[in-house]
Structure formats: structure tokens, C-alpha cells
Amino acid sequence: MSGFIDKVWQTIADYDMLNGCTAVCTALSGGADSVSLLLALNVLVKERGLAISACHLNHGLRGAESDGDQRFCEELCARLQIQLITKKVNVAELSDKHESVEETARRVRYGFFREALSSSGGNTVLATAHTANDNAETVLINAVRGTGLAGLCGIPPVRGLGEFRVIRPLLGCTRSDVEGFLAENGQGYVTDSTNLSEEYTRNRIRRRVLPKIAEINPSVLQVFGRMCRSLREDNAFLEETAERALAENRTGRGYNALELSKLPAPIRSRAVRRILMEGGIEPSALRINTAAELLKNRSARYNPCKNRFFTIRKGVCFVENIEQHYRRANEKKK
DSSP, X not given: OOHHHHHHHHHXXXXXXXXXXXXXXXXXXXXXXXXXXXXXXHXXXXXXXXXXXXXXXXXXXXXXXXXXXXXXXXXXXXXXXXXXXXXXXOHHHHOOTTSOXXXXXXXXXXXXXXXXXXXXXXXXXXXXXXXXXXXXXXXXXXXXXXXXXXXXXXXXXXXXXXXXXXXXXXXXXXXXXXXXXXXXXXXXXXXXGGXXXXXXXXXXXXXXXXXXHHHHOTTHHHHHHHHHHHHHHHHHHHHHHHHHHHHHTEETTEEEHHHXXXXXXXXXXXXXXXXXXXXXOOOOHHHHHHXXXXXXXXXXXXXXXXXXXXXXXXXXEEEEEOOOOOOOTTOOXX
């Protein structure tokens, strides 16, 4: 095996990524990262008697260029004799005023991934091509925007996607590793023209910020990788502690608010976050902090989003759904 494939396998082994699975579906955009991942997995997965497939979503955002990416993926998979699942959508038309095009694209993409995994059958995992560069960029983006410990943990090597599992076998590889591997194998790839635009925050960090940091420490990608692994372990401990605290304070339809208020701040905030998520409320720092401040009250109600309330009643906190009807501004009172 090549050094690149060895690196990919090391990451898979370190995080036990293939445990219990019978097949791997690779998210294939046609870009360098996903093409290198497909080639590596085509060797590694088949050696272990597992099935391999790929899936490609044409977002329809770049016209003929998007269609060209899809054709490239179809030709590559045909040559490698790998099943390819494709779908074409118009993300711009699916976007609404509450979402940016990027947010809509992500939502649609992961919905497609679930469809692809469901159609693959068996215990199939999804492999995405996030590299060490992507991880460092994500940490920097989160830090600049303001984040807690979870945001500094970077891209998780393994994560859930509903009933499915997503793995990131390239997190131990750099973009330079990827390009070197493809050059050695004479394998082409497509380039998304939007990756060259500095209109997007990630591109500015990739093209301007990371190279400057690398001048200070050329091993910055490896340093970020080690930091993220250490912080993920710390964060996992805090999450497990919060989960135990909730189990111990479960009562009736909710949780003992006063006892939760006595928890150390890092545990308390995580417990509140879990309660909000259980009730279908998207957590944010503002929502978590506001709800946490109410825990000492015997009775309180906080409305973070339409129809959902964080409620404390007789010392028990929970999320309840209450349909809200709003009177129009020009509607006269009767």
C-alpha cells in the first residue's frame, strides 16, 4: 500500500470506523479530496470483504459546471465498477428567507445522504472526505465567530446521522497528501470554481489565514489535530457527566430544576442544552444561558421560539408545546 493509503487506514483503525458495518458509501463530489478517498477505500474496503458504493448530489448551483461534475463522477465510478447513486436538485429554489443558500445546501445534502444509505441496505456507513485542512479551518471559523468547547473540538471523526453513521477517514491526511497521491496515480479531479472566491469565510481562512499561521508553525495542521482530539475527550467527559446528572434528577414529566441549578456551570449548561434539544428547541448560547438562569425559580416560563416554551412548574423544568396565535397589527380589539 502507498503511504497515503496507510495514513487513511491508520485513521480508520484509530477510531474503529468500520466496526459492525457491511458496506461503505463514499460521498463523492468529484473534487480532489473525495476522489482520493474513493480510491483509497476501494482498496481498503474490498480487502476486508466489505461492499463499496458512492453517492453524488448535483446541487444545480453552478449550471453546466455542476452537470460536468456529475458526469465526471459517473465516468470515474463506471471505470472503477463502483455503484453510484446520483440526484439533481435546485438548491436555490429550495432556499427560503430563514436559510442561506449554504444552509439549504447542507440540509438537502444530508437528506440525500440518508436516502442513499437507506437504499444501500444493510449496515452501511457514509464516508466523507474532510481532511486535516478542513478541520483546522473549521476550528478557526468557530473561534472567530465565538464558540464554546464543542466548537473547538473540530470535525468529529465519527458522528451519527439519524440511525446511520458518518466516518471521516481523511482527517489524518493533509490537502498536500491528497494532491500528491492523485498525482502519483495520474488521477484527475474537478475543481469547484466557488472554492477560488474569497466571498466565503472558509475560503478566506484557507487562502489567507492558515498560510500565515503555517509560517509561524509549519506543523499547524497536526497541532490542531492533536488539540481537537484532546478537547473531544474533555468534552465527552463533560457530556457524560451532564447525562448522568439528568438521569439522577428526572422527576415526573421533567427534571428537578433546583438540583440542576446547583450543578457546576459546564455541567449545568450541557444539561439545559439536552433538555432544550429533547423538546425540539435548537440550542444557542443565548437560549441555554436564559433557561439556566431560571432554574432557581419555583415557577417560570421562557419562549425561545414559536410554540415552544421552557417551563418550570412546581420546581420541575421541561419543554412544552403551546400553539401561539398572533393578532395582526392592524386588527382591532373587539
